[in-house]
Amino acid sequence: MNRRRERRREPEEPENHERWLISYADFITLLFAFFVVMYALSSINEGKYKMLSNSLINAFGSAPAGAVPRGDGQPKEAPGPLPAHRPRTGEISRQEREKMNNVARDILQVLAPLVKQGKVKITQTVRGVSVDINASVLFAPGDATLSGESSQALKAVAAVLKADDHAIQVEGHTDSTPIRNASFPSNWELSSVRASSVVRLMEENGIAQPRLTAVGYGPTRPVSTNDTAEGRLSNRRVSITIMSNIPGNGAEVPVDLVEWK
Known part of the structure; x- marks a missing residue:
């Protein structure tokens, strides 16, 4: 019986070792x-x-939220607001010219009486606004002490420039007539001290010190001949230049009282 069951048992399949x-x-x-x-x-x-x-x-x-796909497959933050408009160079020059025009107009208004008398000349160039004041208005001959009348005029100019931010260069000029006394051995000292006197008054009336520069040129930059009394009078002057922020040089443009009426 057992032998018959063993004969009926089907043979087992061999194990597949290559299934992996x-x-x-x-x-x-x-x-x-x-x-x-x-x-x-x-x-x-x-x-x-x-x-x-x-x-x-x-x-x-x-x-x-706020993420946008990036080229490498990673999200990145959405770009922020565009930067504020930056004025072009032409716009900056135009705005600066307008500022200098306003400065020239305001100074002209406070010095109008002296301009009419021919004792003050205001010119405008790319370098800035230049205010040429005859030395006879400011100082006694051979002296560097400001007179009372001139101090009032300069205080009015300082009041105009106090709220401004441009640099200011004050230049002292003399004629070619030699000077030699106990206070001023030469015209160099006289022109320098006169420029310093104007700078000191402006500082005392609200102009920030870093904006101010005093320069003495002596007789080296005449605007007229030194051969006549009238020419020498023109050469004895103090120039107050409000320096423009526009680089370059330009021709002088006289500022006329008629322009601002």
Whole structure:
């Protein structure tokens, strides 16, 4: 009986030792597909990336607020507001010219009586606004002490320039007649001290010290001949220049009282 059962038993199939090859092949296939996708992402253009990004967003939810896709696949913050408009060079020059025009107009108004008398001349160039004041208005001959009348005029100019921010250069000039006394060995000292006297008055009346410069030129920059009394009178002067922020040089433009009426 037992022998009959043993005869009916079917023979067992031999064990398959190469089954792991199937799993290995599947793994290699997935790995190959992964590298194909990575290569495709590395060379994807913007249009394809947007399509892929939209598909992923639809599948997994919306992207974080304020984030936009970046070329490397990572979100980045949305760009902030555009920077404020920066004026061009032409605009800056135009604005600076307008400022200097206003300065010239205001100074002309406070010095109008002296301008009418021919004792003050106001000119405007690219360098700035220059106020030439005859030395006889400011000082006694051979002296560097400001007179009371001239101090009032200079205080009015300081009041105009106090709220301004331009640099101010004060230049002292003399004629070619030699001077030699206990106070001033030469015209160099006289012109320098006269310029310093004007600078000191402006500082005392509200002009910030870093804006001020005093220069003495002596007789080296005449505006007229020194051969006549009238010419020498013109050369004895103090020039107050409100320095423009526009670089370059330009021709002088006289500032006329008629322009500001």
